[in-house]
Amino acid sequence: MDATAANLLLDHHRDHARDLPWRMTPRDPYRTWLSEVMLQQTTVATVTPRFLRFVERWPTVEALAAAPDEEVLGEWAGLGYYARARNLIACACAVAARGGFPRTEGALRKLPGLGAYTAAAVAAIAFGEDAVAIDTNVERVAARVFGIGDRKAAGEAARGSFPAGRHGEFAEALMDLGASICRPKAPNCPACPIAAQCKARALGSPEAFPAPKVKRVRPHRYGIAWWARRGDEVWLVRRPGSGLLGGMAALPGPEWGEERPAANAIAIHRHGFTHFTLDLMVVPCAEPPPGEGWWQPVGELASAGLPTLYRRAVEAALEAEREPRLAA
DNA sequence: AACTCGGGGAC
DNA sequence: GTCCCAGAGTT
Numbered sequence: 001m002d003a004t005a006a007n008l009l010l011d012h013h014r015d016h017a018r019d020l021p022w023r024m025t026p027r028d029p030y031r032t033w034l035s036e037v038m039l040q041q042t043t044v045a046t047v048t049p050r051f052l053r054f055v056e057r058w059p060t061v062e063a064l065a066a067a068p069d070e071e072v073l074g075e076w077a078g079l080g081y082y083a084r085a086r087n088l089i090a091c092a093c094a095v096a097a098r099g100g101f102p103r104t105e106g107a108l109r110k111l112p113g114l115g116a117y118t119a120a121a122v123a124a125i126a127f128g129e130d131a132v133a134i135d136t137n138v139e140r141v142a143a144r145v146f147g148i149g150d151r152k153a154a155g156e157a158a159r160g161s162f163p164a165g166r167h168g169e170f171a172e173a174l175m176d177l178g179a180s181i182c183r184p185k186a187p188n189c190p191a192c193p194i195a196a197q198c199k200a201r202a203l204g205s206p207e208a209f210p211a212p213k214v215k216r217v218r219p220h221r222y223g224i225a226w227w228a229r230r231g232d233e234v235w236l237v238r239r240p241g242s243g244l245l246g247g248m249a250a251l252p253g254p255e256w257g258e259e260r261p262a263a264n265a266i267a268i269h270r271h272g273f274t275h276f277t278l279d280l281m282v283v284p285c286a287e288p289p290p291g292e293g294w295w296q297p298v299g300e301l302a303s304a305g306l307p308t309l310y311r312r313a314v315e316a317a318l319e320a321e322r323e324p325r326l327a328a
Numbered sequence: 329a330a331c332t333c334g335g336g337g338a339c
Numbered sequence: 340g341t342c343c344c345a346g347a348g349t350t
Contacts, residue, residue: 039345046336046344080334083348115347135345175345184343185339213342244333274333308335332349339341 001145001161005197006170010163012193013173018180020044021052023172029101030061032126033091036118037084044179050079064088065096070238073247074305082248082307086241087113105131124168132159133171137178143210144182147199151210182206218272223256223280224263225310227317228288233295234314235288236304244273249305251282251313252289266324267316271309280309282317 001009017023022035034054038047054075058064064072069089076085090112095101101122102108109119121133134155142161143154162170181188187206189195200206228235237252239245256278265281272278296304301314 036345041333041344041346042335043337043344045338078335080336081346083333084346087347113347117346121345133345136343137345171345179345215342246333272335274335275331330350333347336344338343 001142001158001194001197003163005145005194006161006163008193008197009173009177010166010170013169013176016176016180017172018044018176021048021055027126027168029122029126030064031055033061033101033114033118033122034088036121037088037113038079040084040118041081042079046079061092061101062096065092069247070305074249074303077248077305078308078311080308082246083242084113086247101126103127103129105129121168121171124171126168128168130162130164130167132162132167134158135171135175137175137182138171140184140210141174141178141182144187144200144206145194145198147203147209149209149211154210216275219258219276221256221258221276221278222260223253223278224261224265225251225253225280225282225313226289227251227266227282227284228286229284230295232299233297234301235293236296236306237291237293245307245309248307248310250307250310252291252293253280266320267313269309269313269316271312278309280313282313282320 022031024031035047035051038051057075058067072089073082073085076082091114094111103123105119105123108114108122109116114122117133117135120131123129123131124133138158139151139155142158143149143151146154146157148154148157177192181192185207189201189206192198195201198206200209226235235252236249239248239250241247260279261281263281263283265283267282269280269282270277271280298318306314
C-alpha cells in the first residue's frame with residue numbers, strides 16, 4: 001500500500017472510527033492494555049460490556065494488582081482463554097511494582113501476556129511509538145490489497161505501509177476497516193476508501209483472500225461432574241492453576257477421557273471447546289469427593305465465577321432437579 | 329512449526 | 340451446523 005492509499009485510509013478513519021470505550025483522548029495505557037488482552041481472539045461485541053464492568057471495578061492497574069486472584073478470575077469467567085486472566089494478574093503486579101507501564105515495544109514484550117501483537121499495539125496506541133501491530137484484521141486487509149494468499153506473508157508485506165509517526169492511528173484504521181468493511185465474508189467494497197488500490201478487488205474475488213485456514217476434525221471426550229448437594233448448597237472446587245480452565249471454579253470430577261462412562265446422570269451437557277467437544281455428565285453423589293472445596297449456595301451461583309461449561313452444567317442439573325422426568 | 333487454550337456472535 | 344475473532348505460551 002503506497003503513501004497515497006495510506007492517506008486515503010487515514011482520512012476515511014478520521015470520519016468513521018468506531019467509538020469504543022477504551023479509545024479515550026489521550027489514550028490510557030491501562031485501558032489500552034486491558035482492552036488489547038480482552039480482545040485477543042475475542043470480538044468487540046463480546047468484550048465491550050465485560051471491559052466496562054472490569055474498569056468500573058478496578059479503575060487502575062494498581063487497583064487490579066491489589067485485587068485477590070479469585071476475584072479477577074471470577075470477573076473473567078465466561079470470557080474464555082483463562083491463561084489471559086492469569087497473565088493479566090501477573091502483569092498488573094509487575095507493572096504496579098515498577099511504578100507504571102514500560103513505554104517501549106521491547107520492554108512491553110517482556111511482560112506476561114504481551115506477545116508480538118499486543119506489545120506493538122500498546123506501544124503504538126498508548127505511547128505513540130512507531131511499532132507495527134499486525135493482527136488478523138491487518139493480515140486480511142493486506143492479503144486483499146496486495147493479493148497475497150498467505151496470512152503471515154500478507155501481514156509482513158503490510159509493514160512498510162505504516163506511516164511514520166502515525167502507527168497507532170494507522171493500526172486502528174486498518175482494524176476498523178477490517179471489522180466494518182473488509183470483513184471476512186461479504187466485504188463491502190463500494191464503501192472502501194482504498195478499493196481502487198485493491199488487487200483482490202481487481203481480480204474480482206476479494207473474498208478469496210486470504211486463503212482459507214485448514215480445518216481439523218474435533219475429537220469427542222466425555223467427563224463426569226459430581227453433583228453433591230447439602231440443603232440449598234452445592235459443592236464446588238477450584239481447578240489446578242494451569243491447563244484447561246486453569247484456576248477457575250468448577251464442579252468436582254475426574255479427568256475427562258475418550259470412553260463414555262457408565263454413570264447415572266441427571267443431566268448431560270454438550271460443550272464445544274476449540275479443539276474437542278465434551279459431553280459432561282452431571283452425576284449425583286451423597287458426599288463431596290475428597291479434597292479442597294466449598295459449599296456454594298445455589299442462589300449465589302452467579303457470583304461463583306464459573307466458566308461457561310460449568311455454569312451451563314449447573315443450570316441443566318438444577319432444571320433436572322425441578323423436572324426429573326426430563327433426565328437424560 | 330504444531331499444539332493448546334473458550335466462548336460467543338454472525339450466518 | 341460453520342467460520343471467525345485487536346493471539347500467547349508451550350513443546
